[in-house]
Amino acid sequence: MSATSLTNRQVRLAKRPETTATREHWNFTTEPVGEPAEGGVLVKTLTLSLDPAMRGWLNDAKSYIPPVAIGEVMRAGGVGRVVASKNPAFAVGDTVYGTLGVQEYMLIEQDQIKRNGLVKIDLRAGTIGQWLNVLGMPGMTGYFGLMDVGQPKPGETVVISGAAGAVGQTVGQLAKIKGCRVVGIAGGAAKCDWVVKELGFDACIDYKAGEGAVRAGLKEHCPKGVDIYFDNVGGDILDQVLAKLARKARIIICGAISQYNNANSMPATGPRNYLSLLVNRARMEGIVVFDYADRYHIAIAEMAGYLKDGRMKSKEDTVKGIDTFPEALNKLFAGENFGKLMLEVAAD
Amino acid sequence: MSATSLTNRQVRLAKRPETTATREHWNFTTEPVGEPAEGGVLVKTLTLSLDPAMRGWLNDAKSYIPPVAIGEVMRAGGVGRVVASKNPAFAVGDTVYGTLGVQEYMLIEQDQIKRNGLVKIDLRAGTIGQWLNVLGMPGMTGYFGLMDVGQPKPGETVVISGAAGAVGQTVGQLAKIKGCRVVGIAGGAAKCDWVVKELGFDACIDYKAGEGAVRAGLKEHCPKGVDIYFDNVGGDILDQVLAKLARKARIIICGAISQYNNANSMPATGPRNYLSLLVNRARMEGIVVFDYADRYHIAIAEMAGYLKDGRMKSKEDTVKGIDTFPEALNKLFAGENFGKLMLEVAAD
Known part of the structure; x- marks a missing residue:
């Protein structure tokens, strides 16, 4: 079957x-699906990553990456298979990772290959799900956020919000491997149980367990204060952790999912307890994973080793079918996903 | 005249x-003034430092230093003269710096000398006013905040709030010496003029010049964004600067004078724009000057050199008479002081 006889179903941004x-x-x-020109490749989408950051890409605001334009295919990273190639670096049948978009096929011309981050991946190092989770952007975010910004030392107390999410699960397991005491914050008993029993966190606080649960949980599980806080959620939980900082604490600002559906992703209020940074000589720092692209290979090699020897697990929550994209994405903001959320567009 | 015949007027905290x-x-x-026991010294207060941090010491809250107790002499650092000594390290006539309290005389027994930070100072290196400003706590705060946390590089844009205040004037002049472009934020045309014309700042934004003045000023004077922000004030000005950060910016949280008279010094709202830290991979870090005590001598030597060669100026605002203390302190929070505020208890 020639590529030109294929059709490409796509999801485009209609309005902001x-x-x-x-x-x-x-x-x-x-x-219709086009043919690659000289130097280009045609990739069939297998599974796409659904991430909180996608919500921010819909806002017409200055950020670390331009917004998705009206009418444009929605941006998404994912794993696909090369189905046609006029580029010697990619052969038909290769499995690749890159910015494919929410569509069944991605035609990538030579000058777009680097911009879209298209790279071959080795399914012997990890499954497709693992390549989108621990070995993918969430894993890289967790790895460099924790190691470079957090700089964990054995015995330190690390608190992670969104603990059962994609970034959170990696950060917590990695912090355990590095000898830290790890306390998660997640929504619901099921996620908390899993984080403790399956992933080996020392404790997990259920923020849905009622008024005051986070404050009480931090008091119980962090008697010496919080040395590192990896923040994926912002809002009130960030404020509660600020009130429990240890001296010289480090806060990694990775995201603020509790605020992303506000107008312009703008928090209704900032962290009132930020002066705890002064009292505790503490630091709050933002991380954007793309800054570490030249070191991904180092982190991937280390994490693939942990997956192989069983010290790290990867939990994925896979939704099937491109047509479910609008509802699937919103599972993230309702906290309904359990593990790394992904959208299977085509079975492998 | 024996020390025992002297009387000591004191200001004590009556209620919070x-x-x-x-x-x-x-x-x-x-x-009555007592006599020092073996190892102790009696110091006559000359001039006390009045600082924004003093307001925080009145709150019964966990901080970097215990609160002043009800009935206790108000804590204050200052310069005094040794008038009686049974300690070989101090001779009658020595000029000293230390925590003297808001009182005319401070009897310091041997076991309190270190805790009160009593050290001899050399008036050839600087005047009493300079020792309480550039060579004292404000100067040390500015020096280590800028150099250690800010890590300025030549050509970077440094913004300083409270620019005409004690810490701000030092930070701005030091940043100029280090080759930075320096933009102050201060209240009123007189302070702004002085900061630019006398201290050599590149620009100064008058935050009292009306709605939108800070935003417009930052836009005009920081076209490439803010690399370093030294924050003495908090509140809306912090939020405005957050919105103008450059990549990899550093924010030094030194204080939040706009919030100190709130109940428990608790900001009414936190910095809503804190997610700018994420977008710009920026860092916000608190500083407490006492952490750098073992390196004060290095900073003092450097700054005394700048005072001598005229590259740094020290502006002091001296109020006279211990009885004026309650009103004098409040000049800080009304922004009425022009330069480092100090209280002359006795002429030298």
């Missing part, structure tokens, strides 16, 4: 959401 | 202020 993005903000289109 | 500390929160007492 003020708060939650719903089905009305997306257009579904179908167009 | 909820918001602004007024005369009703203080008691004035007079008691």
Whole structure:
């Protein structure tokens, strides 16, 4: 079958959401699949990564990456298979990772290969799910956020919000491997149980367990204060942890999922307890994973080793079918995903 | 005249202020001056330092230093003269710096000398006013905050709030010496003019010049964004600067004078724009000057050199008479002081 006889179903941004993005903000289109020109490749999408950051890409605001334009195919990273190639670096049948977009096929011309981060991946090092989780952007975010910004020392207390999420699960397991005491914060007893029993966290605080649960949990599980806080959620939980900082604490600002559906992703209020940074000579620092691209290979090699020897687990939550994209994405903001959320567009 | 025939007028904390500390929160007492025991010294207070941090010491809250107790002589650092000594390290006539308290005489027994930070100072290196400003706590705070946390590089843009205040004037002049572009933020045209014309800042934004003045000023004077922000004030100005950060910016949290008279010094709202730390991979870090005590001598030597060769100026705002203490302290929070505020208890 020639590539030109294929059709490509796509999800495009129809209009910008003020708060939650719903089905009305997306257009579904179908167009013919083109042939790659000299130097280009055609990739069939297998599984896409669904990430909290995607919500921010929908806002017309200055950020670390330009917003998705109206009418453009929604940006998404994912794993695919090369189905046609006029580039000697990629052969038909190669498994690749890159920015593929929410569509069944991605035609990538030579001058876009680097921009879209297209790289071959080795399924002997990890499954597709693992390549989108521990070995992918969430894993890299967790690795460099914890190691470079957090600089954990054995015996230190590390607190992680969104502990059962993609970044959180990696950070917690890695902090355990590095000899830290690890306390998660997650929503619901099931996630908390899993984080402690399956991933080996020392404790997990259920933020849905009622008024005061986070404060009480931090008091119980962090008697010497918090040395490192890896923040994926922002909002009130960030404020509660600020109130429990140890001297010379480090806070890694990775995200603020509790705020992403506010207008312009703008928090309703900032962290009132930020002067705890002064009292405790502490540091709060933002991380964007792309800055570490030239060191991904080092982190991937280390993490693949932990996956192999069983010291690290990867939990994935896979939704099937490109047509479910609008609702699937919103599972993240409702805290309904359990593990790294991904969208299977085609079975391998 | 024997020390025992002297009387000691003192200002003691009568009750804790909820918001602004007024005369009703203080008691004035007079008691006889005692004689130092073996190893002790008696110091006559000359000039005391009045600092924003003093407001925080009045709150019954966990901080980097215990609160002043009800009935206790108000804590204050200052310069004095040794008038009696049974300690070989101090001779009558020596000029000293230390925690003397808001009182005319301080009897310091041997076991309190270190705790009160009593050290001899050399008036050839600087005047009493300079020893309480550039060569004292404000200068040390500015020096280590800028150099250790800020790590300025030539050509970078440094913004300083409270620019005409004690810490701010040192930070700005030091940043100029280190080759940075320096933009101050201060209240009123007189302070702004002085900061630019006398201290050599590149620009100064008058935050009292009306709605939008800070935003417009930052836009005009920081076209490439803010590399280092030295924050003495907190509140809305912190939020405005957060919105203008350059990549890899550093924010030094030194204080938040706009919030100190709130109940428990608790900001009404936190910095809503804190996610700018993420977008810009920036860092916000608190500094407490006492952590650098073992390196004060290095900074003092460097700064005394700048005072001598005229590259650094020291502006002091001296109020006279211990009885004026309650009102003098509040000049800080009204922004009425022009330069380092100090209280002359006795002429030298």
